[in-house]
Amino acid sequence: MKKGKIIILSGPSGVGKGTINKELAKDNSLNLTQSISMTTRAARPGEVDGVNYFFVDRSTFKDAIEHDELIEYAEFIGNFYGTPRKYLYDKIENGENVVLEIEVTGATQILKKEESSKLVSIFLMPPNLKQLENRLRNRGTENEEVIKQRLDKALLEIPLKHKYQYVITIDSVEDAVEKVKEVLTKEDTLEKDWKTSKYYKLNEDVKKIITDQYMFLVDNWKDNVIHLDNFKDIKSFNFLEYLINFLTEKIYKFVLAHEELKSLENFNKVKSYAEKFMLDFNFFTIEQE
């Protein structure tokens, strides 16, 4: 049986992680389970112990840390939050994908500890900061001081989004949910064949664009690089495939972060992105990132 994956969903407080997560949970075909965190924060009205969080006091939380019961933990504006280890690993062994809706410090601990093949990490972004502020205020669950602290925290978290594999901007809940599902398909976390993902189709389109119109560039690149002394593995290096994969990855991530998902299906748009990102490519080194 295929093991499940850890799906990390992060993003500033108020971005709408919970809303996206609830929508994802409705789709049984995704085989998702929610991790239930432990926290020292007080329950908000309507929150239930053992459902939204395990609400505990500080000494219980400290005990859990000391007994190594948490796979990660962090302090967030005066309260502690952590992910219980056993529940997570049991579910993964059982083939379920476990969603962790957590902040950046804790996510970073998991990204360092776990093999990347066991993870899918996504950072959810607001379309702009005004919208984030409005959402935090309209939630009406926190006082002014806490709203300010959460906004300050957002400004510290957003610049760390590059630590995640994917950044998805929530322009609409519907589009963002589709984007997350697309990423899960691409990352082969679902029962569906990953070749049904838009990523796969995009890769085919980029291949067509390059092989039809830009082989002169690939050949020219190869001719130049072949003469460089430090390029020892020239025989095994596939220039065409490397360029296609580089451009596919760039376009895919750009669309998730800045455009509607359906842009990936528009061949002319894909072509214009490919041409734009080709200019970013440094043809004299393969160390791009």
Ligand code: 5GP
């Ligand atoms: P809230 O108080 O709004 O429920 O959560 C505050 C922040 O803590 C959110 O960004 C939420 O995603 C994050 N969080 C919730 N559970 C955990 C956890 O187990 N570990 C970490 N590191 N962050 C968490």
